[in-house]
Amino acid sequence: MGEANRFSRYAYTVIVLFLIWVLLTASLDRQELIFGFLLSLFVASFTYPMFTSRGLGNLHPRRVAYAMAYVPYFLWAMIMANLDVAYRVLHPKRPIRPGIVHCKTVLKSNTGKLSLANSITLTPGTITLDVDGEDYFIHWIWVPDEVLGAKTEGEHVENASRNITRPFEKFLKVIFG
Amino acid sequence: MNVLSATGEALVLIGTFFYFLSALGLIRMPDVYNRMQTSTKSATLGSLGVIIGTGLWAVGMGHSVAWIVQTVVVATFILLTNPISAHALIRGAYRSGIPLWNGSVVDKYGEHLEAKAEAAENEKDEGDGE
Numbered sequence: 554m555g556e557a558n559r560f561s562r563y564a565y566t567v568i569v570l571f572l573i574w575v576l577l578t579a580s581l582d583r584q585e586l587i588f589g590f591l592l593s594l595f596v597a598s599f600t601y602p603m604f605t606s607r608g609l610g611n612l613h614p615r616r617v618a619y620a621m622a623y624v625p626y627f628l629w630a631m632i633m634a635n636l637d638v639a640y641r642v643l644h645p646k647r648p649i650r651p652g653i654v655h656c657k658t659v660l661k662s663n664t665g666k667l668s669l670a671n672s673i674t675l676t677p678g679t680i681t682l683d684v685d686g687e688d689y690f691i692h693w694i695w696v697p698d699e700v701l702g703a704k705t706e707g708e709h710v711e712n713a714s715r716n717i718t719r720p721f722e723k724f725l726k727v728i729f730g
Numbered sequence: 731m732n733v734l735s736a737t738g739e740a741l742v743l744i745g746t747f748f749y750f751l752s753a754l755g756l757i758r759m760p761d762v763y764n765r766m767q768t769s770t771k772s773a774t775l776g777s778l779g780v781i782i783g784t785g786l787w788a789v790g791m792g793h794s795v796a797w798i799v800q801t802v803v804v805a806t807f808i809l810l811t812n813p814i815s816a817h818a819l820i821r822g823a824y825r826s827g828i829p830l831w832n833g834s835v836v837d838k839y840g841e842h843l844e845a846k847a848e849a850a851e852n853e854k855d856e857g858d859g860e
Contacts, residue, residue: 573803576799576800576802576803577800577803578796579794579795579796579799579800580796631774631775632775634771635748635771635772635775638751638755638767638768638771638772639748639751639772641768642751642754642755642758642759642768642772643751643754647758647759649759649760649764651761651763651764651767651830651831652830652836652837653830653836653837653838653839653840654836654838655838655839655842670813670817671810671813671814671817672813674770674813674816674817675771675774675809675812675813676771677767677768677771677772677775678767678771680763680766680767680770680816680817680820681813681817682817682820682821682824682839683821683824683839685842688842690838690839690842692763692766692767692820694764694767696836701836709838
């Protein structure tokens, strides 16, 4: 995906900065809004080249809808995984079987890869150790049998990816491409 | 005492419980990688619970709604930045040569690094030959 033009990138940065300003001040006072908007214009003028490469394209309704749906989905996954790790910590026998597995992703953009790596890290039980192109190396606290028993490298990658990256990818593919 | 502050108090309690779990995991887990798993993660959920709980609690006590908005923003920034430090720490641990625990079952990253080093070595040899 190519870069959007400069105006679109600048406008997108201003919108995001202004939104953060409004949320942080949490007031709709006119003085606050005007000053925040001026400040957004000013800060965006020298941060937009590194802030975004796709500009207003990020605000496509489909992307925004998927991003909204991703938040509860992700929080739910995070809470369930937290309970799973809590169980492993509290269990007297300490049922862990850690290992570093190999996953592949279908995401193309750097932002998408970053979000996927962060989502994996935030989900307890898995930490992204390193990303190399489309290869993800993930430390997993309990490597399941289907991954451990895989006979070939391809099967290992397939099974690990189905467990770790796929659930997030279907959202992130639309949001970040 | 109303529903909002009760929910907030419950969230703070749950968050504290997860803090406790992560501290316990830090003691119980066998190596640095598994300790990272329990400590960083439970701390995230613990922080979310405590921070958002505080916001709800304050609103329930009759403070301004700004409390909940700002605490949610703070929680979001924690969610965005926490995994980066966790990733940096665990990658640093691996790169500096801390071994995996004996009970670890698979290490694809080590294999990948070896394969890469080997490929680079071969390339260098070919380059020398020319």
